[in-house]
Amino acid sequence: MDTPDTxxxxxxxxxxxxxxxxxxxxxxxxxxxxxxxxxxxxxQRGRGKVRIGDRLFAGSSRxxxxxxxxxxxxxxxxxxxxxxxxxxxDQGNFLTTFEWNTQEGAPLSFGIAxxxxxxxxxAVIAMIIAVPVAIxxxxxxxxxxxxxxxxxxxxxxxxxxxxxxxxxxxxGALFLVPHMxxxxxxxxxxxxWTYIFGQSQPGAQPRSLFSVGVLLAIMILxxxxxxxxxxxxxxxxxxxxxxxxxxxxxxEVIRTSVLPFARSGIISASMLGLGRALGETxxxxxxxxxxxxLSFHLTDPGGSTIAQNIATQFGExxxxxxxxxxASGLVLFLITLLVNGGARLIIxxxxxxxxxxx
Amino acid sequence: MAKRIDVSGLNAYYGxxxxxxxxxxxxxxxxxxxFIGPSGCGKxxxxxxxxxxxxxxxxARVEGxxxxxxxxxxxxxxxxxxxxxxxxxxxxxPNPFPTMSIKENVAAGLKLNGVRNKKMxxxxxxxxxxxxxxxxxxKDRLDRPGAGLSGGQQQRLCIARAIAVEPQVLLMDEPxxxxxxxxxLAIEDLIGELKEQFTIVIVTHNMQQAARVSDRTAFFxxxxxGQPGRLIEIDATEKIFSxxxxxxxxxxxxxxxx
Ligand SMILES: Nc1ncnc2c1ncn2[C@@H]1O[C@H](COP(=O)(O)OP(=O)(O)OP(=O)(O)O)[C@@H](O)[C@H]1O
Ligand SMILES: [Mg+2]
Numbered sequence: 001m002d003t004p005d006t007x008x009x010x011x012x013x014x015x016x017x018x019x020x021x022x023x024x025x026x027x028x029x030x031x032x033x034x035x036x037x038x039x040x041x042x043x044q045r046g047r048g049k050v051r052i053g054d055r056l057f058a059g060s061s062r063x064x065x066x067x068x069x070x071x072x073x074x075x076x077x078x079x080x081x082x083x084x085x086x087x088x089x090d091q092g093n094f095l096t097t098f099e100w101n102t103q104e105g106a107p108l109s110f111g112i113a114x115x116x117x118x119x120x121x122x123a124v125i126a127m128i129i130a131v132p133v134a135i136x137x138x139x140x141x142x143x144x145x146x147x148x149x150x151x152x153x154x155x156x157x158x159x160x161x162x163x164x165x166x167x168x169x170x171x172g173a174l175f176l177v178p179h180m181x182x183x184x185x186x187x188x189x190x191x192x193w194t195y196i197f198g199q200s201q202p203g204a205q206p207r208s209l210f211s212v213g214v215l216l217a218i219m220i221l222x223x224x225x226x227x228x229x230x231x232x233x234x235x236x237x238x239x240x241x242x243x244x245x246x247x248x249x250x251x252e253v254i255r256t257s258v259l260p261f262a263r264s265g266i267i268s269a270s271m272l273g274l275g276r277a278l279g280e281t282x283x284x285x286x287x288x289x290x291x292x293x294l295s296f297h298l299t300d301p302g303g304s305t306i307a308q309n310i311a312t313q314f315g316e317x318x319x320x321x322x323x324x325x326x327a328s329g330l331v332l333f334l335i336t337l338l339v340n341g342g343a344r345l346i347i348x349x350x351x352x353x354x355x356x357x358x
Numbered sequence: 359m360a361k362r363i364d365v366s367g368l369n370a371y372y373g374x375x376x377x378x379x380x381x382x383x384x385x386x387x388x389x390x391x392x393f394i395g396p397s398g399c400g401k402x403x404x405x406x407x408x409x410x411x412x413x414x415x416x417x418a419r420v421e422g423x424x425x426x427x428x429x430x431x432x433x434x435x436x437x438x439x440x441x442x443x444x445x446x447x448x449x450x451x452p453n454p455f456p457t458m459s460i461k462e463n464v465a466a467g468l469k470l471n472g473v474r475n476k477k478m479x480x481x482x483x484x485x486x487x488x489x490x491x492x493x494x495x496x497k498d499r500l501d502r503p504g505a506g507l508s509g510g511q512q513q514r515l516c517i518a519r520a521i522a523v524e525p526q527v528l529l530m531d532e533p534x535x536x537x538x539x540x541x542x543l544a545i546e547d548l549i550g551e552l553k554e555q556f557t558i559v560i561v562t563h564n565m566q567q568a569a570r571v572s573d574r575t576a577f578f579x580x581x582x583x584g585q586p587g588r589l590i591e592i593d594a595t596e597k598i599f600s601x602x603x604x605x606x607x608x609x610x611x612x613x614x615x616x
């Protein structure tokens with residue numbers, strides 16, 4: 001073996017240190033220790049001097065918190081009062097009436113069932129389509145694509161997430177709806193027996209909840225993808241290496257270390273998307289031909305969602321009619337609250353396995 | 359079970375940077391070989407070429423031969439995934455899977471190998487945890503998260519995970535550097551037991567540790583920062599620590615001990 005004739009680096013640091021201490025310019029070490037030790041160890045440190053910055057920050061953050069709570073409470077009170085007012089004037093049953101007659105002049109009769117059904121169904125369709133695709137795309141960007149391509153794709157996804165929903169709506173009405181005709185016919189032929197994909201009038205305009213779901217899926221795909229990608233990139237390298245060293249293939253690395261680690265993040269990302277899908281208004285209103293029929297034939301035209309109904313009816317309603325719309329908004333708010341609560345429960349259930357404390 | 363490793367003419371690169379240069383050595387089966395040397399001389403890099411973990415770093419590549427008994431790990435048609443199942447690895451920082459329980463952690467490698475039989479898995483988990491001297495401490499909480507153990511216990515859990523798949527060789531990169539003296543001692547004892555079954559290579563900055571656990575010691579050095587690391591000498595541990603044949607080795611070892 002051939003020997004490079006070098007001094008081992010271990011010898012160097014001590015001699016350097018000695019130089020530092022001896023040199024007139026470098027008494028840092030000595031004075032530093034003697035000055036800092038008592039200051040850190042002093043008993044007055046426990047209670048501490050009140051610093052003006054701390055005080056300002058504590059005060060302003062507490063203040064903002066209180067303001068936020070007060071505003072929230074005020075909104076809740078307002079919505080509740082108006083909703084109760086509307087429901088007490090309802091000639092029908094708010095839970096079971098399949099109508100929404102809130103125009104002036106006509107007797108008030110409205111019910112939330114069809115709207116809630118349409119909202120939930122279209123959002124569920126959107127999630128079923130979007131979440132797996134988004135996870136796949138995010139994994140591709142974070143773990144499979146070459147770096148250049150990953151960067152470009154990531155950029156495009158971020159851009160797509162920022163496109164206003166009315167643009168999606170127009171694209172949906174002008175492009176997606178005509179193309180859904182063929183899809184619906186195919187679904188009717190092969191999956192008509194499932195009932196939900198059967199059509200009562202084959203060939204009808206596909207301005208249906210299913211088309212809305214597909215459009216919503218496309219709309220929420222970028223946001224779920226963008227957030228999931230960030231989370232996948234944050235999985236510590238050491239867990240991936242742990243799996244690799246056990247002889248895991250790339251997919252097995254993803255399954256054993258990336259996905260479990262990212263689980264709660266994926267749920268949060270999906271909730272972001274779901275929130276958007278539940279509350280989406282313009283895109284739905286552009287694509288759907290609304291009707292107050294509750295039908296499980298999801299590819300039949302018709303149906304309505306809460307947000308879309310508010311947008312369509314708002315101009316024609318006055319007084320108590322508007323309060324009825326507020327009541328429906330409150331229901332939408334409750335649905336969102338329930339869904340988020342559910343997601344939190346799922347995340348909390350396996351908190352100690354989350355890796356957050358690792 | 360244990361296999362001999364024969365390395366010849368090995369160079370490892372990160373992109374254009376050559377991190378280790380022209381390494382040739384033999385690692386004897388059923389023995390402990392320690393790698394020592396200053397920081398940055400390529401010990402970890404070289405260790406990771408022995409189970410083809412080096413190439414998972416983007417842009418990294420390896421030249422040369424690593425023979426495991428009669429098989430060239432870098433030969434044509436060799437699957438790196440299969441290599442890593444034969445040559446296990448324990449990392450510097452304990453890295454049990456945070457989303458898995460203690461039992462799932464130990465069973466992770468078995469699962470990857472397609473072992474589904476519950477009884478076999480349970481037996482292997484118990485055997486590996488006993489092998490890693492961890493069984494008594496965790497047998498009542500196998501379903502608790504692995505990340506809830508102490509650092510030393512986590513490292514032994516990682517060793518259990520690595521030996522559960524019964525590798526031929528076990529590579530350890532500074533397995534004790536994040537641990538207290540008592541946990542370190544526990545792992546050193548464990549290494550002494552494991553060498554009955556496995557070929558073990560351990561990187562360490564702790565000379566006493568190298569002297570305590572290893573049969574042979576390899577000293578690596580680099581001529582300057584930015585230069586590739588090289589193997590200076592490899593010999594029986596007593597020889598390296600009492601009477602090394604190269605001056606640089608003696609300087610390094612005595613420098614350490616003051
Ligand atoms: N991922 C990487 N990309 C680029 N260069 C790297 C990478 N990892 C290590 N290197 C370089 O390779 C050389 C050898 O590093 P290595 O980690 O193998 O040293 P080491 O002997 O294990 O040091 P230590 O004792 O500090 O762990 C160093 O110059 C280091 O900067
Ligand atoms: Mg290292």
